[in-house]
Amino acid sequence: MNLLLAEDDVRLGELLVHMLEAKTGGRVDWVMTGSDACNYALASTYDVVLLDWMLPEGDGAATCKKLRKANYTGAILMLTARDTLQDRVDGLDAGADDYLVKPFEIDELLARIRALTRRNFAQLIEETLQLGEIQLNRSSHEVHSGEQxxxxxxxxxxxxxLLAVNRGRVLTRELILDRIWGYDSDVTPKVIDATVKLARKKLELAGHKGLIQSVRGVGYRIHA
Incomplete structure (x- = not known):
């Protein structure tokens, strides 16, 4: 199971990551702002996004609306201390699929997550991606340019x-590192740069110069 947790309380975030990974045997990516929650959710595929209401850089409701506006179809579970009926309605109207009031028991959180995953909200992954004349087969990991x-x-x-799925968006080196290698790896930004350089060279030899663009001091993107 692959979960995204957006929670700016450090102690609660650490506790939830530890307990969720122990209980589910899966992976939990943890971010602390609404903007990071959007970037991560749109750059990967999660079984459930756990979204705290009170976040910097875009609260939970605003973040949820932004994701839905970007056609994010994955399951979103709102976590909040706001427990009035209107708060619940506002959370669901923002695009959340479920709403859990703090404080909560870990067993109830796990039950809510299981219920959402049974409803199969996870984003469908296209088997092939098309970038002009370039086609990526995500099952065989093959790339073709026409017949080549x-x-x-x-x-x-x-x-x-990763860049193709997020075409038009700038992905930071940190995000690429986490999505491909994982933050706990020993990989440095120089390894990311080298990997991009080699991929770019092979694409250029096939006649696709400039497909992967560098954004100085930030990361990379594929121009839509």
Missing amino acids: RISLTPREFQVLD
Whole structure:
């Protein structure tokens, strides 16, 4: 199970990450702002997004609305201390699929997560992605330009795939690192830059110069 937790309370965030990973055997990505929650949710596929209401850089309701406006179809569970009927209505109207009031028991949170995953809200992953003349087959990890195959390493393919899914958006090196290698790895930004450089060179040899663009001091994007 792959979960995204958006919670700016450090103690609660650490506790939830520890307990959720222990109980589900899955992975929990933890962010502390509404803007990061949007970036992570749109850059990957999560079984459930756990979204605290009171977040900096866009509260939970605003973040939820932003995700739905961007056509995010994954399950969103709102976590909040606001417990009036109107608060619940506002949360659901913002696009949340469920609403859990703090403080809560971990067993109830797990039950809500299981219920949402049974409803199959997770985003569907296209088997193929098209970038002009370039086609990415996400099952076989093959890239073709017309009839020509572009041979990428697994990491190069993952980076290209991540950028393709988020075409037009600038992805930071930190986000690419987390999505591809994981924050607990020993990979440095220089490894990311080298991976992008090699993938870009292979694409250029196939006639696709400038597909992957560098954004100085930030990261990379594929121009839509």
